[in-house]
Amino acid sequence: MGMWRRLDSWFSWYRRQARNTELARELRDHLELEAEEQRDAGLTPQEAASAAHRALGNTLKIEEDVRAAWGLQWLETLTQDLRYALRMLRKSPGFTAVAILTLALGIGANTAIFSSAYSILLRPLSYRDSNRLVAVTVLPPGAVSDGAELSLPAIDKIKSRTRVFDEVIAVDSQVYRLTGSGAPEMLGTGIVSGDYFQVLGVKPLRGRTILPSDAQPSSPHVAVLSYSFWQKHFRGDPAIVGKQIDLVDAYGPSAAPGPYTIIGISPVSFLSPGYGWDYDIWIPQKPQRDDYPTLGGGIFAVGRLRPGVSVEEANHQLRALSSALAEQYRWNKGWELHAQLLQEMIVHKSRLALLVLLGAVGFLLLIACVNVSNLCLTRAWGRLREIAVREALGATRLRVVRQLLTETLLLALLGCAFGLFLGYLGIDVLRADAPERTPRVNEIGLYAPVFWYALGVSVLAGLAFGLGPALQVSARNLLDVLKGCRTILPLANAKRRPARYANLLIVLEVALSVVLLVGSVLMIRSFDKLISVPLGFRTDHILSMSVLLDPSACKQQTQCDAVFDQMLVRVRALPGVQSAALGGYPPLEGGGTFTPVFFEGDPPLAPGQVGPETKEISVGPSYFSLLGIPMLQGRDFTLSDSQNAPPVAIVNQAFARKFLSGENAEKHFWLGGIDKKKHPVGLAVIGTVSDTRDNNPAQAATPEIYTPFAQKRDFLSNSAYLLVRTAIDPDALAPVIRDRIWTVSKNAPIGDVQTMDQIAARAVAEPKFQTLLLASFAALGLLLAVVGIYGVISYSVSQRTHEIGVRLALGAERKHILQFVVGNAMLLTLAGIAIGVVSSFALTRFLRSLLFEVKPTDPLSFIGVTFLFSLVALAACYVPARRAMRVDPMVALRYE
Amino acid sequence: MQSDDTQRKLELMQGTLDMLILRTLVLGPAHGHEIAKHIQRTTEDVLQVEHGSLYPALHRLERKGWVSAKWETPKGGKREFKYYRLTPAGKRQLTAEHSKWRRLVASIGRVMEPAKEG
Known part of the structure; x- marks a missing residue:
């Protein structure tokens, strides 16, 4: 198959080559015959030859049309354009490097944040049929979310009296004490129902997992170790499977440690579903007498919905069960069993921050695109003559646009490749530095959808920053350009289209950057308030540790x-x-x-009343x-x-x-x-x-x-x-x-050794991380925007050296030149700031629940950003403006 | 644009060139230059066939299988030319095109010169 395809493609290439030489011969014949005829009609050989050429037209165009007739035109055009594009990019390495780097920053940030958002919010949990898993909790009277965990009798009732679940598994979080081997340790222990691992579809790394038969009253004590505990405590010794360890409920009344046989090791990536508990060990839940008929009880239950059963339907039946139980046991009155998609329960608190960050990197990419668009436009202006010559030789506008777009798309793809690499590094940083309790942080990675997202975004970006310049320059008046007319005076004359386009880019870039800045300044102010709020207790020089007595x-x-x-x-x-x-x-x-x-x-309280x-x-x-x-x-x-x-x-x-x-x-x-x-x-x-x-x-x-x-x-x-x-x-x-x-x-086990300072830092780790990310994106955006403004103004000044020279020669004051250039640029900047501020007013309310004691419309932040941005922009255009001011009229005029 | 148009004699309607080429080849195999000259001469130079557009058209017809091409030396000639000849499929196509064209001309004629027709 592969062999045949190679043969076929070689063959079609061969055919194409043959056809090309044939056509060339055919056309040559035609020219000769026509010239012969013209000579017979009395023209000189030279005149005859050129008449024949005139009659036939552009042979290159004919060849292209013929190739189009054979249907391979697009492919040849593409390879031709690609080859040409590569050559052009190689020819200006500075431009290429800056453009690719700019894009890579934008795409890298997007890749990293999108892969986090995808891995946490969208990617199904890594359990079997996880889209049908729901967490079942009990809501206290009046509550609508954040339910409490269940009791064993409640789970039994759910199993026997509702018909919406295939299976219901349970895990009870306890602390067990490991004695015997080395220093005593307290283990996060999950006491699980016998079908727990089977229902979640977990394959053990070694040995076997807990089975329903292990949960019989008479079956021997067994335990499954978590991978990390196995590594930490037993140094990954494979021979540990089958050995016995001594475990005892650390707080329980029974003092005698019982021997438990280790039957298996959990896979590296396995995390018990729940509130982010990291279990060191799992043991089976054996039947026990527990008649205390309340619904709440500290056991986390997960049900798998029967196929076709919706969460709403499950909740409907659970509500009915809750009222039935309330009649039977009056202290259950008002408490309501509640099902929520497991994934939703785990990740819903991270959603807003991730969406905000996704928006921020989107803005960052747009700014990057605007910058590259600017670069492309500048470069395209420099190539106006080349483009005009092509059009004069018969290239259609579509053909020229296509050529330029191929170039920008190639840039975009290179930026994408490099950006994916940056994103990959970024993911490592995110995983390492994310706050401890971020759900699913270990699952963040470059999955296929992330790759497609990056590719799609890059292509869109390529179109976005390439189409404008391509349309701009291909629409120029050929004659003007060929005559050497300097039509390109951005900023000088707002009525000219390229100048208007460049101006538009500056305004857009400033606006985008201002929105990012406002958002991050709000977050910074909020974080500043958060860490300076008096806690009411001191945190320095205090050590905290848990002690457990035997x-x-x-x-x-x-x-x-x-x-x-x-x-x-x-x-x-x-x-x-x-x-x-x-x-x-x-x-x-x-x-x-x-x-x-x-x-x-x-x-006295009525039943159900709190x-x-x-x-x-x-x-x-x-x-x-x-x-x-x-x-x-x-x-x-x-x-x-x-x-x-x-x-x-x-x-x-x-x-x-x-x-x-x-x-x-x-x-x-x-x-x-x-x-x-x-x-x-x-x-x-x-x-x-x-x-x-x-x-x-x-x-x-x-x-x-x-x-x-x-x-x-x-x-x-x-x-x-x-x-x-x-x-x-x-x-x-x-x-x-x-x-x-x-x-x-x-040998009393001692755990949780940490300083009060560490505890206090962890309490604000999440907002700190969010603020840090948002602020770095905003800083990057600001940098790109400043570079963009600087680039456009510098270019416009360099294009207008001649004009400035004339003005100076005619007696304009240097001061006025400076004022003129700076004034023009600042006008655009202020327009951008205005648009940015208005957009921020509309957008920052999405930040509301992330902000602490700072209103989304905090005037200080808005004014501060306006002021800061104006200052930075002023600096960015002052440098080229000074250069304009120092133009030597003689040198400038001699140029011409 | 306008000045260009008036300078030309008559521009071929889209698709008409294909029909003219097929019709020309009914007379026998011919190479590109002969076809161009034949169309030009028989229309008494009213129809301006751009030689340049002839070759893409020939290749289009070849790809559709309506003409076949072969390098041949004409009788008494010294060198090879690429000769095009009508295939059976090309003949069928010509017949179809021809009748379509006839109906078109007739109906346009009825609109433009109703008296004559009546």
């Missing part, structure tokens, strides 16, 4: 607390340590639980002083606020304002879980601290109540976060502190 060492809370207290005493005694405190979580790490607040005399809630944070003594949170009133917790002492609390200002003012001021109140009979006087508020932004720097303080760590009410608490304030670099102290902790509780 449950067998503390059977009761008081025993655990004693261990923790001893730990604090020893850590505080370390040189370099200023203070240490316990907390449920460090600030900004999403800690705290929502607890109902009851006031004396409140009517009363007032507050965020409750459990902290140990000196937590506030360590973090520098001012105590406005009252006292801190002390060691005597223990498990058996009367319950006490410290509140923040927001809590005091909302709950402790007005008629509530004198009332007793209780939190959920505090026994009203045991503590008839309720909770004693012993102090007020100032508000902090411990949820998120962008979020103002909500009502918060702090309770002593030692008075935790729910279950045995053998884990805590240890905060340490240091006089020296906190990172350097981390290993010392760890060793000190181990002197108290041998």
Whole structure:
């Protein structure tokens, strides 16, 4: 087949060559015969020969027409044009390099951002039939999104009482402790339903995955390791499959670690679907008695819709099930099961930022196109004579446009190739520097659609920047050009079309660049506000780490607390340590639980009704002083606020304002879980601290109540976060502190070691990244725009050296020449700025939800950009204008 | 544009040249120059056949299979010329073109000179 095609193409080439020589012979014969006839009619041989030529016409054109008759014209034209285009590009390497580089920047940025957008938003999740996978959650009364995870009974009910799912899989996120081999470690553990891996279509890297038979009550304990944990902990040892490890539920009541057999390793790229949990290990969920019939329960469920069933239909049945369950168990009232496409759930929060970035790189590419268009126009002007000669020799306008377009398309394709390479590098940077919790960041890559997108964009760009100049120059008046008339005076005479076109390009370029700048300045201002907003606590010189005590060492809370207290005493005694405190979580790490607040005399809640809630944070003594949170009133917790002492609390200002003012001021109140009979006087508020932004720097303080760590009410608490304030670099102290902790509780797993500064930086990593990207695109756009303005003005000045010389010779002042050139350029710039500002007004509202305390129409940003851009543009045209001013009239005139 | 037109004698209607070439070849094989001269002479130089347009037309006809071409030495000649001759398909095409043309001329005539026709 391939052989035959090669033969055939060789053959057709051979035929074509033969036909060409034949035709040449035929035409030569014709000329000779005609000349002979003319000689017979009495003309001299020379006259006869030229008469014959006149009668026949342009032989080249005939040859082309004949070739067209054989239908190969387009191909030959293309190869001819391509060869010519290559030659032309080689002849002016400077132009070629600048044009390709400009395009490559635009296309590279587009490739990188589009591949992110495609890989995250559009590309199906890498699970089997992932377009039918939905996340099933339960929405609390009144909520419409961000549902809570389910309970096992709820999942059973969904399986047995709805008919919309083929399968429903579940994963329960727990922390297990790995003991035995080396330092104790806490493992992110996914307890999965038996069909979990099968439903997701995961093929193991080694061994096998968990099967339904592993989830039987009597089947032996098995575990699947994640690839990264296998690499990290077992150094990728393949012999580990089949071996046993000791695992135990880190917070669970059962203290005895059980042996688990490792049956397999997950593939490199596998990520459990969900909120971005990175599991180290998966073990099967065995049936357990769990009759607690609430819908919510901390288990992430994924269902596969039956073929043909829509998400709406699934939700319809889930709603019906929810109401049925609410009748059966009244505390489910108002809670509603809810299905959402899995992909949508995972990526929807990234959509806006990606679309904004996609828009930004689109603008950047347009600016790049305008610049290259300018370059092409300049070059085409330089080739006017060549083009005129071609047209005089019989080339049609279409033919000339085609030739010029071939050249620009070739440029575009070269730019595309180079741009893809830049994009490839850009993707690496994006993957490495993207904020930690960006979904699917590891899946970003150059997939086929990205390639087609880049190619399509390049061809469009080639047409966009090539068509204008090609049409412009091919429409010139031939005679004027051939006579050497200098028709090209951009800016000099706005009525001339090429000048008008160049002016239009400047205006367009400025407008595009202004939109980009306004967007990025808004983001920068917003980010600046975000990082300068007072958090209400200090972040420097503070180290945070989680500590987990062996449950067998503390059977009761008081025993655990004693261990923790001893730990604090020893850590505080370390040189370099200023203070240490316990907390449920460090600030900004999403800690705290929502607890109902009851006031004396409140009517009991009806089923499904949610009363007032507050965020409750459990902290140990000196937590506030360590973090520098001012105590406005009252006292801190002390060691005597223990498990058996009367319950006490410290509140923040927001809590005091909302709950402790007005008629509530004198009332007793209780939190959920505090026994009203045991503590008839309720909770004693012993102090007020100032508000902090411990949820998120962008979020103002909500009502918060702090309770002593030692008075935790729910279950045995053998884990805590240890905060340490240091006089020296906190990172350097981390290993010392760890060793000190181990002197108290041998081999207690210690995790999450990080400084408060790192935590605070992570809290703003996402806006920082977005701002950085947008700002670099805007800076690139500004640079291109300035280069563009500079280029056009320089060229126009160089074209008008003669005119300026004449003016100067006639007595024009140099100052006026400067004013004239700068004035003209600034007029265009200001027009562009005006258009850009108006467009920005229309566009920046899409940024609204990305902005913090900055309005999309923030006047300062708009004015700032206008001012900045005018200044930069002024500089860009001042340089060529000075050159114009310094023209020596004599030299300029001698040119002619 | 206008001045150009008046200088020309009569421009061929699109597609007519093909018919004229086919008609010329009914008389026997001919090479390009002969065909051009024949058309020019028989129309008494009223129809201006641009020699240049003749060759693309010949090749078009050759590609369609209505004429065939062969390099031959004419009787008594010393060198080869590329001779075109009508193929059977070309003859059929000529007949079709001819009758179409006849109908066209007749109907145009009825419009332009109704008295004569009546």
